[in-house]
Amino acid sequence: MFRAVEIDGEAYWDGGYTGNPPLFPFFVDGLPGDILVININSLERDKVPQTPVEIQNRINEISFNTSLLRELRAISFVQRLIGDGTIEQGKMKRVNVHMIADDELMNELSVATKTVAIPSILGALKGAGQKAAETFLESHRSDIGKRSSVDLQAMFN
16 A cells, blocks of 8 residues: 655565564564554454444454554463463563553544545544553553563453
């Protein structure tokens, strides 16, 4: 859907549904130990989609979220192996996972807001994002660098 971006002569493409977001590179030593995920799709919906547009929108959300959930499940698995001693300390990096999300807003928006650059919608999304970030920081600033604010074990059980 989007053109490649060239950096130093190398073309980089949007990962689409299968490559977003690639979290594994953040396990490299020397990078910060926290991963902050900014959700742009609802993980859950309050009601079952009924109309063709609602159903297509939910299919897109589920497709997009699949790779995110796969990455988070892998992090959860590695953390469990580190925690129970199956993986020796230092062999794999333990990361803290945080998530900024506004599922209530995302449940109200149509899929068009992700592809149509209307200034009023972009402004509203920017404001909503800033508010969600402020809410996150009020609740979890002290977690950064110390512990995850997302309970991955609960998410996948």
